[in-house]
Amino acid sequence: MPPRPYTPKVLTANALLEGDVVWLAADGHWTRRMEDAALIEDEASAELHLLDAHARAHEVVGPYLAEAKRGPKGPEPTHFREAFRTRGPSNYPHGKQEGR
C-alpha cells in the first residue's frame, strides 16, 4: 500500500488542572479555542510538536494530533468527535460553549 499522504493537523490535549480541551498555538501556548490553534501542515513538524507536548506533561494530559482543515477564522475540525471537543456536550450548555 502506498503511504497515506499527510493531511493537516492540530495538536490537542486536555489541560492538567481543569481537564478541558486545549490546542497548541503557533507561539507555543495552549489555547482554549481551536481557531487560535496552529494548523500543522508538514509531517516532520507534527512529530516534533507531539514530542514536545509529551515533554510538557506538567501542563497537559494525553496530547495527540487531530485532523483539521483551514477555515476562514482558523483551523476547523474534520471529524465530529473533534467538533464536539470544540463545544462541549449536547445535553447542557456546559464546557466551552458555556463561555460564548
Place this chain on the structure above:
Amino acid sequence: MYRYSEFDESFVRSRVAQFRGQVARRIDGSLTEDEFKPLRLMNGLYLQLHAYMLRVAIPYGTLDSAQMRQLAMIADRWDKGYGHFTTRQNIQFNWPKLADVPDMLDALADVGMHAIQTSGNTIRNVTADHFAGAAAGEVADPRPVAELIRQWSTDHPEFQFLPRKFKVAVTGHPDDRAVTAAHDIGLRLVERAGVPGATVLVGGGLGRTPMIGKVLADFVPLADLLPYLEAVVAVYNLLGRRDNKYKARIKITVHETGIEEIRAQVEAEFAARKPLFSGVDQEMLAAITAQFAPPVFEPEAEGDYETWRAADPVFRAFTDTNVTAHRAPGYAILTVSLKAHGATPGDCSSAQMRVLADLAERYAHDELRISHEQNVILPHLPKRHLKAVHDALLAAGLATANVGLVSDIIACPGMDYCALATARSIPVAQGIALRFEELRLEHEIGPLKIKISGCINACGHHHVGHIGILGLDRAGVESYQITLGGDGGPDAVIGERTGPGFAYDQIIPAIERILRAYLALREGRHETFLDAWRRLGMEPFKAALYDKEEARADAA
C-alpha cells in the same frame, strides 16, 4: 441501614490523605501522568472528553438521606449542580477540577462513601437488586451478601491486579433485576431444604464479546460462599489472559477453558481455601444481616390510597407505572423516574437529590436506592404517604409516569462525555422519549426496555435491551446499529442485529417503524413487544425497518 465500621472509616480516610499527596505531586510536577494515571484511577478519577470525571460507588445501590444530601452538596460545591447515576449503581460527577478531588473524597468519607475500586482491574462495586428487602416474592435480601463481598474484596491484596475488571451482581428475587447473567459472577440467592445458598453464574459480560453467564454451581450454601468466590477469582487470576485486554475477561477464560475444567479447578481451589476461613466470615455475615433488618413496618399503612386512585387519573397513572408490590401490607415500592421526556437519562440535579432525600427521611424510613436502570427508588413507602410524595415529586419535575415504558431508556454518556465513545447516546435517548411523548403512544406500547451505548463497551447494556442501540463511527459520521430481542432478566439473552445501521437523523424514525410494526402485529395489548418478537422473529421487524416502499407509505 448498614453502618460502615470504624475500620472502613480510617481506611478510607488514609486513602484520601494518600491521594491528596499524589494530586499535589502531580500538580507540582514531581509525578508524571504515566505515574499518576493508575493512582487516580484507583480513586475513581477518569479523564473524559471535556473534563475529569469522578465515579463514586453506591454499593448495592443503597443510600440514606444524609448520603443523598451530601451528593447534592458535592454537586453544588465542586461540580455543576448535578450528578449522573449509572448502570453500575455509581454516581458520576462530570466536571470536577483536579485539585478539588481530594476534598470531594473527604466529603464522601464524611458520610461513609468512597470511590475506591470504581475503576481498575479489581473487583468493582458490587451491585444488587434495587428492590432488595422490599419486593414481594423475594427469597432473601441480597444486600448482606453483597456487603460481605464488598468487605472481602475491598483492598483484597490478592485481587488488586486481576487480568481485567471484575463485576459481581447479586439478586435474591426470581425476577432478577440485577442482570446477574451479564456479570463476571452472578449470584442468585436460593434456598434448598431450608439451607440458604446461591446459584453461581460465571462468565457473563457485555462489551465487545457479549456472553450470557453459565451456571458454575447450582447451589453453594451461604456458609461456603466466600471461600467459593475466592476460589473462582483465584482460578481466573491464574488462567485469565493478560496478553490481550479484550480477551482478559473471565467470559473468555470460561469459553476457552471450558466450564467443566473451570469447575474442577474451582472445586480444588475451594477445598484448599475453605479450611483457611475460620468462620469469621460467617460471624461477619450474621452481624451484617442483623444490620440490614427491615424497618418496623406500620400496621395501618394503606390509608386513603385507593380513594385517591379512584378520584385522580394523574395519580392513578403514576402509581400504575411507578409502584411495585411491596411485601408488607399497605406499603409500596416507588420508582422515581429520572427520565422525564427530553431529560438526560440518569441525571439528577442537586435540588432533586435534596427533594428525594427529604421524602425518604420524612415518609419512607430514610432509605433510597439507585437502580441499574438509572432511576431512584423509595423502597419502603407507606401508601398513605403516596399522595404527599406525588405532589412533592410533581413540584420537583420528578413525577414522570413512565417506569418500564419507551422513554425509560438506559443510556451511557456516549460521546457527549466519554473519551472512548464512537457516537452520542444521550441525544438519541432524548429524541426517542420526546417523539413518543408527542405521539402519545408510550402507554399504548406498554412494557419495553430500550438501551443505548455509545460504543462497543456496552455500558448502556444495549445487548440486553428489548431494543438495543449501539452508536458507531462510520467514516467520521455517527451511525447506529439496532439489536432486537435482548433481555436482561432471569432467562437472559443477547439481542440480534437487524442489519445495516442508521444515520443520526434516521435512528429515531427507525425506532418508530419498529414500534409501529409491533402495534400492527401484536395479538392484543397483553402481548408485549418482547413476547411479539419471540413469536414473530426478526423478519417482520426487518421488513418494517428496511423496506423502502413500506417506509415511504408510512411517511405519506
